[in-house]
Amino acid sequence: MSQPYHHGSLRQALLDAAEVILDRAGIEGLTLRAIAREAGVSHGAPAHHFGDLTGLLTELAASGFVRLRETVEAEAQDVEQSAYVRALGRGYVRFARAHPGMFLLMFRSERLDWSSPSLSAAGPAAFDLLWQQTGRAGNECSDDLQRLIFASTRWSLMHGLATLIIDGRLGAMTDKVPNADLDVLVEKVLDLGFPAD
Numbered sequence: 001m002s003q004p005y006h007h008g009s010l011r012q013a014l015l016d017a018a019e020v021i022l023d024r025a026g027i028e029g030l031t032l033r034a035i036a037r038e039a040g041v042s043h044g045a046p047a048h049h050f051g052d053l054t055g056l057l058t059e060l061a062a063s064g065f066v067r068l069r070e071t072v073e074a075e076a077q078d079v080e081q082s083a084y085v086r087a088l089g090r091g092y093v094r095f096a097r098a099h100p101g102m103f104l105l106m107f108r109s110e111r112l113d114w115s116s117p118s119l120s121a122a123g124p125a126a127f128d129l130l131w132q133q134t135g136r137a138g139n140e141c142s143d144d145l146q147r148l149i150f151a152s153t154r155w156s157l158m159h160g161l162a163t164l165i166i167d168g169r170l171g172a173m174t175d176k177v178p179n180a181d182l183d184v185l186v187e188k189v190l191d192l193g194f195p196a197d
Contacts, residue, residue, distance in 0.1 A: 010039075010041065010045060010049065011049045013039045013041070014035055014036075014039050014041070014045065014046050014049060014050070014056065015056070015059060015060055015063060016039070017035050017036075017038035017039035018030060018035045018038075018056060018057075018060050019060065019101075019102065020038055021034055021035060021038055022060070022101035022102060022105060023099075023101050023102075026101060026104075027101070027104065027105055027108065027111065030053065030056075030057065031053065032046040032047055032052070032053055032056070035056065054111065054112065054113050055113065055116075057105060057108075057111050057112060058112045058113045058116045058118070058119050059116075059118060059119075060102070060105065061102075061105050061106045061108075061112050061119060061123075062116070062118040062119040062121075062122040062123070063122075064099065064102040064103070064105065064106045065106060065119070065122035065123050065125070065126040066122050066125075066126070067095070067099070067102075068092070068095045068103075068106070068126045069122075069125055069126040069128075069129070071091045071092075071094060071095040071098075072088050072091035072092055072095070072126070072129055073091070073129065074091065075087045075088065075090050075091030075094065076088050076091060076129065082196040083196065085154055085194040086190045086191065086194045088129055088130065088154070088158070089154070089157065089158045089161070089190040089193070089194060090186075090187075090190060092158040092159070092162055093158065093161055093162045093165065093186055093190075095162075096162035096163070096165065096166050097162070097165060097166065100166040103162065103166060104166070106123075107159075127151070127155065130150075130151040130154045130155055131147050131150075131151050154194070157189075157190075157193040157194070161186065161189055161190075165182070165186070170182065170185070
């Protein structure tokens with residue numbers, strides 16, 4: 001059971017309890033009653049603060065996007081420009097590996113309310129760092145379209161790599177190759193996908 005909450009922090013205690021359940025039992029284990037039980041409060045408390053399960057999951061996902069951005073920013077802080085995008089990728093993958101349940105929830109659109117102010121702000125803010133433009137996609141592309149192409153390419157590689165890892169697919173492939181190391185593989189994939197400028 002979670003630590004007792006202090007007066008005024010019930011909302012955060014409920015989000016913390018939801019994340020404990022998410023880590024332990026996955027998205028399927030998340031119900032308002034289970035969250036209330038984990039937090040040690042009345043079963044009506046989550047509905048009072050979040051309305052319904054979608055409201056709670058939306059706020060939990062929003063907090064995940066804030067933490068994703070913080071992780072990515074910390075990884076990319078003080079790196080040379082030529083290594084910047086690789087650092088973003090390392091931060092993205094590191095977050096996914098450390099918080100697989102949260103990571104999967106953040107991209108479950110059918111469970112979330114993307115019109116929520118917190119999620120509609122936190123989601124896009126987490127990806128603002130991907131918009132730094134480098135290179136050219138072709139003279140026929142506008143600057144905005146080029147930025148979109150580069151951001152989409154970066155995100156596709158980072159997200160695909162993270163998803164393969166947390167689903168166990170990449171680890172299973174690595175296990176079949178003698179002396180292969182998943183951490184080294186991640187670095188090499190990012191090096192290949194995001195070569196130095």
